[in-house]
Amino acid sequence: MEKKHRTYRYSAISIKHAVAVRFRSFSKKMAQSHSECLESIMDFFEWHGLDPSKKFGRSIIQEVLKNRERTNTSIKRNEATIAIIRDIEINQTKPNNAMLLALFGEDAKTKKTIRKEKKLIERKAEPAGEIEVTVPKIRYERLTEKLEKVKQDYSYVLDKVELVKGSFGKAFFKLELTPSELEKFKRTLKNNA
Structure with a gap:
């Protein structure tokens, strides 16, 4: 395939030989052609408002100060955004949660915030082996009785489940419970919750 070359109008500029050699080596590093290199150099000076005839000290310092101001304003905006997000978290997310x-x-009032829990743990700093959690014996016995009752109910329900394979479609499970038995299980679940 032949590459289509654009036709440009060229113009000659008289430059000292040493400057021309230096520019050619610089141009090879920076761009594909001498024209592109010269355009990018001119764009750089125009965009940054630098004057090559003056010393760069003042103009560079001015650019640095402008960038600092931009950075400070962006930092302030970021801090304001963070404050808004924290406010949203406190006033909207936590109440919904x-x-x-x-x-x-679950009781939301007895639950402590994450920050407070971390502070309490750091303050106490007790070895893990010394902390014991005790449950009253009566409560433990009642809970074990309820667990046994729930196990019996689940085993009863699972005994009433039957796999049905139809001639068309997928196989499905059939539950053979009377409506009164189903209502009884619903009531016990409601009462235990």
């Missing part, structure tokens, strides 16, 4: 926990039966 507490309502969801209340719906699922």
Whole structure:
């Protein structure tokens, strides 16, 4: 395939030989052609407002100060954004989370925030072997009785499940319980919750 070359109008500029040699070596490092290199150099000076005839000291310092101001304003904006996100977390997310926990039966008021729990753990600093959790014997016995009852109910229900393979379609499970038995299980689940 032949590459299509664009036709440009060229113009000659008189430059000292030493400067031309130096520019050619610089141009090879920076761009594909001498024109592209010269354009990028001119763009750099124009975009940054630098004047090559003056000393770079003042103009570079001015650019650095402008960049600092831009950085400071972006830092302030980021801090404001972080403050807004924290406010949203405190005023909107945590109350919603507490309502969801209340719906699922967990007590949101007794639950402490993560930060407070970390501070309490750091303050106590007791070895893990010394901490004991005790449950009253009566409560333990009642819980074991309830567990046994639940196990019996589940085994009864599982005994009533039967696999049905139809001639068409997928196989499915059939539960052979009377409506009264089903209502009884629903009531016991509600009462235990």
